[in-house]
Amino acid sequence: MRSISSITVFVAAATFLPAAALAQSSGSDRHPGSAVVREKGGDGEALVRIECDVASQPEAGFITEPNRITRRETGRSNMGSVRLRPWKDTDDVLITTSWGAAWVPRPTSSGGVLTMQVDVGPVSFVRDNMPVAVTYEMWKAGDIPSERTTVELEANCNERDPDAPAWRRIGSP
Numbered sequence: 001m002r003s004i005s006s007i008t009v010f011v012a013a014a015t016f017l018p019a020a021a022l023a024q025s026s027g028s029d030r031h032p033g034s035a036v037v038r039e040k041g042g043d044g045e046a047l048v049r050i051e052c053d054v055a056s057q058p059e060a061g062f063i064t065e066p067n068r069i070t071r072r073e074t075g076r077s078n079m080g081s082v083r084l085r086p087w088k089d090t091d092d093v094l095i096t097t098s099w100g101a102a103w104v105p106r107p108t109s110s111g112g113v114l115t116m117q118v119d120v121g122p123v124s125f126v127r128d129n130m131p132v133a134v135t136y137e138m139w140k141a142g143d144i145p146s147e148r149t150t151v152e153l154e155a156n157c158n159e160r161d162p163d164a165p166a167w168r169r170i171g172s173p
Contacts, residue, residue: 031052033155046166051065079166099151120148121144
């Protein structure tokens, strides 16, 4: 069973890491922002620092700032991750979070703030004792496990929240 886990992690990494490497290669052209990410029904929310592709347009793409930079500048780490990338030659975007990933129609922001709720699923799963990385085609065809987590997201590419990064409990006294 251990080899299946290792292979699953490798397959998932091979699928999603090239996009992250490409996104980070042009880091000097990015604009600072912040995002609140919360699992619906969860007990907390992560306020993370993000780097936006286009100022005032989160739907153009953004990614969580690398923790090495966040720690160097604030002394704290981002307690979650989020990324939004346009998906190839489609009108969809790929959203990846700490809880999973989803392909959804390209959202629209208002005033440089993107607020949305999305059902994310696992990036990989085991089928017939073999690891399978979820692809766009599989997602669109519904050929994936039905388990989902609802994530609420608010990304702001206009300005960075000075409290970011932070982890906040929801509903605590």
